[in-house]
Structure formats: structure tokens, C-alpha cells
Amino acid sequence: MADALKKDRSAIRLAPMEVPKASDVLANELRERILTGEFTEDTPLPPERELVTQTRMSRSTVREALRILEVQGLVRIKAGRAGGAFVQRPSKDAVETSVSLVIRGQQIRLAALLETREAIEPFCAQLAARYRTEDDLKVLDAANEAIADTGSTLAAFLQANVDWHVGVATASHNELLIGLMTALSRAIYTATENERFINDEVRRLAAKAHVSITRAIRARDPEAAVRRMNRHVHSYAQAVLEVEERTEISVPNNGA
Amino acid sequence: MADALKKDRSAIRLAPMEVPKASDVLANELRERILTGEFTEDTPLPPERELVTQTRMSRSTVREALRILEVQGLVRIKAGRAGGAFVQRPSKDAVETSVSLVIRGQQIRLAALLETREAIEPFCAQLAARYRTEDDLKVLDAANEAIADTGSTLAAFLQANVDWHVGVATASHNELLIGLMTALSRAIYTATENERFINDEVRRLAAKAHVSITRAIRARDPEAAVRRMNRHVHSYAQAVLEVEERTEISVPNNGA
DNA sequence: GATGGTCTATTGGTCAGACCTAAGTTACCA
DNA sequence: TGGTAACTTAGGTCTGACCAATAGACCATC
Known part of the structure; x- marks a missing residue:
């Protein structure tokens, strides 16, 4: 009987419940209204003190809600007279x-980064060859010039490298890919900058590949663009990983 | 003379400066320390009042900083005794x-979403064919069974669909690709669920393609996997975009 | 001895009110 | 007319108080 009772009582199951915070409630409300397009871009939200009287929440609560939206890229906050919170559509920067x-x-492995680039970038090149504008080409040419300067520092080379890769992504005119490639390129930059990953030979090869891919993009030749980009990022990845492997091996050897 | 003086004085150039907010300064400091691994997962940060005395900032400033980190997925905040801010590594949820x-x-067109998947997923399939384990295959098989159930609801179909695609990414054993594909799949799910994008024909074709790709992955045949996945996501994208185009056209026509 | 109530200490959540700082507007004076 | 001082509006920060959630200890009841 007692057993039956126990069984009955624990048979009623409830999911863990969330009790939302006041600031979350306000943030959610505003977020929905922004995303559904009720407020258009650059619409100023009411001043904080006005929101306080409207919502009957305290100013700190209102401010926390606004801070949430700011971090999510949904509003941009300016101080001073005529300042306030202005509605923004979250952009690739948020993704980035x-x-x-x-x-x-997550301390993602360098290999995983390079693999991901191998996945994404050839496709970017393909789209770029289809949709590139004259302005896109200018960016690529400028980056190519900077890369060709063999006298430049490693940092300058890597920066120009990032510019070129991001330029290709930009030429794809796909916001999501642009955001991903920007984040990826920078991550690969920082992961390779302190190492002896990049020697003159690598730089020379990269410069050559970039020029040839740029030519395919200019010529609106998607097949060539995707093929060359594939080869480029793959061989670059191989070169970097070889160095990494040698390094990994040499370090434990010293310790042993 | 006065002119010379003026000239001398404006010869000193300064770049436009950004004066960071106190809360941002604190958030940046904590973010760096978290990301560099100084604080490991689940480490509790000091209580707010303790941070107040340490930083000599006010509690509202400290709270805003913590709120920023919370939104960025770097800490998880619990109320109550033994509560506080606990360090977290940002996961795929944050990306999602x-x-x-x-x-x-609406910065991103559905087309861009599908394009991005076309970029990433074939490569995932290729890696999956190389590195899949037996457990990975079990997940794929389970999803395939659920998809084959033609009597299921649309929601069930889409969920099984997501499970399969995420399963392929998981089998690639690349953390970054897993995160990206999870985010992408769910986004595509929500973008297509309320529409008449998915008819029985699409479901049948998807089920067939999934089985055949799964076979290639099981057989450790990267070339077949990448080729079939390419065809699958491309034709799926085309089907969805055709529907979208028809819809886009029909709406203005009604208004005119 | 399992269940539930009560108390207490800790910690985040909210509130109220004050003052500081940034930045347009306006008015006034040289 | 042009510069600048004063005013106004807005976010940024600070202080101090109280509310609410939660964990743990202890106790009462059945």
C-alpha cells in the first residue's frame, strides 16, 4: 500500500521550470518586436527613464535588458543628448x-580550423566567381599587392593574407559565409603567427595561388576558382600541419 | 607668430579615441582570463559584492559586466546560496x-543558409567517411529509420532530418564543423518548418539520399560520400528555393 | 526513518535616488 | 558673425537598501 502510494506520487512528472528574470522578460519583449520588424532599423527606443515609467521596472532592470540586446547586436547605444538605444539588425559581426x-x-585544434577552411573556402571562391563586383576585385588586387611585397614583416603578410581571404568571402555576397570566414581567418592568423609555420617558400606559393584564383574570379570562371582554391587551401593546410607535427615531436623528445 | 604657434600645436596628431565603459573593461578582463584557460570550466567567480570590493567598481557596473559575459555564453549565473557566476566555455549554442x-x-536570405550548407556538408561527409566510428553509424541508422516513417508529422521528420545531418557532422570528429552544422541545421529547420516547403516527394527523396550517403560513410568511401552529399544538399536547396520563389511572387500579386 | 517545516546565512535580483559625463541646442555677447 | 557659455537631455556610475532564491542545519511529526 505504501509502495503503491509512493509509486502514485512520483508518477506525476514535472519538467524543470524556468522562472525568468524581469530583465529577461523586457529583453525578450523588445527582441521580439525588433525581429518581427515592428521597429525598423535606426528607430530610437524610448530613453531609459521613459522605459522605467512605462514598464514600472527600475532603471537597473531596464539597463540590464538593454545591455542584453546590445550584446546580441540588436541595438546600438549612444550616450549624450539625442543618444539612446537605436534598433539594429544583427549582422555578420555578431556571427563572427x-x-x-x-x-x-573550446581550444579548437589547428587541424580542425584548417579542415573547416578547406570545407568553406572553395565554395566561397565559386560564389565569388559568380557574383563578384568590380569593387570586390579591387580589394583582392590590393591584398595581392601587399602579399607580393616579399620585404614585409610576417604580421603584414598575415594581415594581407586575411584581407584577401575575407575579400573572397565578401565577394560571395553571402553574409553568413563572410562572418564565418572572417572569424576563421583571424583564428588561423593568430594560431600561426607565433610559429615558424610561414617561410619564404610558403609565402611565394601563397602569393602565386592568390593571383591565379583572383584571375579565375575576375574571369567569372567558377569551376577554375573552386578547383584552384581547393588546391591552395589544401596544400597550405598540409604545409602547416607538417610543421606542427615536427614541432609536436621535437618538444616531447627534448623532455624525454 | 600666432600662426606658427597654431601650426606647431596642430602638428600633434591624435587618433580618435574610444573611452571604454567601466563595465566593458571588467567584462574584457574576465573574458580574456576565461578564454586563456586561467579559469577552468565550472570555476565560480567571486560573488558580486566581493568583485565590488576588489575592483572598487559599483555593484551595477559589476553586474553589467557579468550580464555581458552571460549573454556571450562565458558564464552561467545561478541565484541563491552557493550560487554565483560559473565559468563556461561558449558552445555551439552560442553560435546557434x-x-x-x-x-x-532577415539579414540572411534562406538562400544564403542553404548555400552555406552546400559549402560545409559535403566536406563533413568526406571526413565522416574517413573517421566514422561504429557509434557514429548507429546514430545515422536511427535517424534514417525515423525519416523512413512516412506516417510521422512534419515536425518529427524535420527533427530526424536535423539528427541525421548533425550525426554526419559528428562523425567528422571536427568540433568546429559539428558546431556550425548544428547551428545551421536548426536554423534551416526553423526557416522551413512553417512553410509548404516539404511535401511527400521531398521526404521520399531525402530518405533515399540519406540511406545512400550513410552507405558510403559506412563503406569508408570518401569520394562517394562527398559526391552524393553534394547532389543531395544541392537538389534539396533547389527544391526549397523554387517553392520560395513561387511564394514570393504570389504574395505581391495578391497585393496588386 | 522518511517527510516536511523553520530558521539562517549566502548570493543574485530589484528598487530608488543621487550625481557624473557626453553631446546637442540655444542664447548671448564680443 | 562667430565663438562660447549655459542649458537640456541622454546614458554611465555610485550608494545603499530590501526582496527572492537556495542550501544546509535542526527540529517536529507521523
Whole structure:
């Protein structure tokens, strides 16, 4: 009987419940209204003190809600008269920062980064060859010039490298790919900058490949673009990983 | 003379400066320390009042900083005794929410989403064919069974669909690709669920393609996997975009 | 001895009110 | 007319108080 009772009582199951915070409630409300397009871009939200009287919440609560939306890229906050919270559509920057955080936070292996680039970038090149504008080409040419300067520092080379790769992504005119490639390129930059990954030979080869891919993009030749980009990122990855392997081996050997 | 003086004085050039907010300074400091691994997962940060005395900032400033980190997925905050801010590594969830925000903000066309999947997923399939384990295959098989159930609801079909695609990414054993595909799949799910994108024909074709790709992955045949996945996601994208185009056209026509 | 109530200490959540700082607007004076 | 001082509006920060959630200890009841 007691057993039956126990069984009956624990038979009632409830899911863990969430009790939302006041600031979350306000943030959610505003977020929905922004995303459904009720507030258009650059619409100023009411001033904080006005929101306080409207919502009957305290100013700190209102401010926390606004801070949430700011971090999510949904509003931009300006101080001073005629300042306030202005509605913004979250852009590729939001994607970029969150991807960067994941890459940095999860200590993603360099190999995984390079693999991911191998996945994404050939496709970017293909789209770029289809949709590139004259302005896109200018960016690529400028980066190519900077890369060709063999006298430049490693940092300058890597920066120009990032510019070129991001330029290709930009030429794809796909916001999501742009955000991903920006985050990826920067991550690969920082992962390779302190090492002896990059020697003159690698730089020479990269410069050559970039020029040839740029030519395919200019000529609106998607097949060539995807093929060459594939080869380029793959061989670059191989070169870097070879160095990494040698390094990995040499370090434990010293310790042993 | 006065002129010379003026000239001399404006010869000193300064770049426009950014004065960071106190809360940002604290958030940045904590973020760096978390990302560099100084604080390991689940480490509790000091209580707010303790941070107040350490930093000599006010509690509202400290709280805003913590709120920033919380939104970025770097800490998890619990109320009550033994509560506080606990360090977290940002996971794919963070990417997913920001991608969804960008998508919902309509900065991203459904076409861009599908394009991005076309970029990433064939490569995932290729890696999966190389590195899959027996457990990975079990997940894929289970999803395939659920998809084959033609009597299921649309929601069930889409969920099984997501499970399969994420399963392929998981089998690639590349953390970054797993995160990206999880975010992407869910985004595509929500973008297509309320529509008449998915008819029985699409479901049948998807089920067939999944089985055949799964076979290639099981057989450790990267070339077949990449080729079939390419064809699958491309034709799926085409089917969805055709529906979208018809819809786009029909709506203005009704208004005119 | 399992169940539930009560108390207490700790910690985040919210509130109210003050003052500081940034940045447009306006008015006034040289 | 042009510069600048004063005013106004807005976010940024600070202080101090109280509320609410939670964990743990102890106790009462059946």
C-alpha cells in the first residue's frame, strides 16, 4: 500500500521550470518586436527613464535588458543628448564574434580550423566567381599587392593574407559565409603567427595561388576558382600541419 | 607668430579615441582570463559584492559586466546560496543563437543558409567517411529509420532530418564543423518548418539520399560520400528555393 | 526513518535616488 | 558673425537598501 502510494506520487512528472528574470522578460519583449520588424532599423527606443515609467521596472532592470540586446547586436547605444538605444539588425559581426568565442574557448585544434577552411573556402571562391563586383576585385588586387611585397614583416603578410581571404568571402555576397570566414581567418592568423609555420617558400606559393584564383574570379570562371582554391587551401593546410607535427615531436623528445 | 604657434600645436596628431565603459573593461578582463584557460570550466567567480570590493567598481557596473559575459555564453549565473557566476566555455549554442538572430533579423536570405550548407556538408561527409566510428553509424541508422516513417508529422521528420545531418557532422570528429552544422541545421529547420516547403516527394527523396550517403560513410568511401552529399544538399536547396520563389511572387500579386 | 517545516546565512535580483559625463541646442555677447 | 557659455537631455556610475532564491542545519511529526 505504501509502495503503491509512493509509486502514485512520483508518477506525476514535472519538467524543470524556468522562472525568468524581469530583465529577461523586457529583453525578450523588445527582441521580439525588433525581429518581427515592428521597429525598423535606426528607430530610437524610448530613453531609459521613459522605459522605467512605462514598464514600472527600475532603471537597473531596464539597463540590464538593454545591455542584453546590445550584446546580441540588436541595438546600438549612444550616450549624450539625442543618444539612446537605436534598433539594429544583427549582422555578420555578431556571427563572427560568437564563432571566435567558440574557437578560442573550446581550444579548437589547428587541424580542425584548417579542415573547416578547406570545407568553406572553395565554395566561397565559386560564389565569388559568380557574383563578384568590380569593387570586390579591387580589394583582392590590393591584398595581392601587399602579399607580393616579399620585404614585409610576417604580421603584414598575415594581415594581407586575411584581407584577401575575407575579400573572397565578401565577394560571395553571402553574409553568413563572410562572418564565418572572417572569424576563421583571424583564428588561423593568430594560431600561426607565433610559429615558424610561414617561410619564404610558403609565402611565394601563397602569393602565386592568390593571383591565379583572383584571375579565375575576375574571369567569372567558377569551376577554375573552386578547383584552384581547393588546391591552395589544401596544400597550405598540409604545409602547416607538417610543421606542427615536427614541432609536436621535437618538444616531447627534448623532455624525454 | 600666432600662426606658427597654431601650426606647431596642430602638428600633434591624435587618433580618435574610444573611452571604454567601466563595465566593458571588467567584462574584457574576465573574458580574456576565461578564454586563456586561467579559469577552468565550472570555476565560480567571486560573488558580486566581493568583485565590488576588489575592483572598487559599483555593484551595477559589476553586474553589467557579468550580464555581458552571460549573454556571450562565458558564464552561467545561478541565484541563491552557493550560487554565483560559473565559468563556461561558449558552445555551439552560442553560435546557434547568434546565427538564428541574424537570420531572423532577415539579414540572411534562406538562400544564403542553404548555400552555406552546400559549402560545409559535403566536406563533413568526406571526413565522416574517413573517421566514422561504429557509434557514429548507429546514430545515422536511427535517424534514417525515423525519416523512413512516412506516417510521422512534419515536425518529427524535420527533427530526424536535423539528427541525421548533425550525426554526419559528428562523425567528422571536427568540433568546429559539428558546431556550425548544428547551428545551421536548426536554423534551416526553423526557416522551413512553417512553410509548404516539404511535401511527400521531398521526404521520399531525402530518405533515399540519406540511406545512400550513410552507405558510403559506412563503406569508408570518401569520394562517394562527398559526391552524393553534394547532389543531395544541392537538389534539396533547389527544391526549397523554387517553392520560395513561387511564394514570393504570389504574395505581391495578391497585393496588386 | 522518511517527510516536511523553520530558521539562517549566502548570493543574485530589484528598487530608488543621487550625481557624473557626453553631446546637442540655444542664447548671448564680443 | 562667430565663438562660447549655459542649458537640456541622454546614458554611465555610485550608494545603499530590501526582496527572492537556495542550501544546509535542526527540529517536529507521523
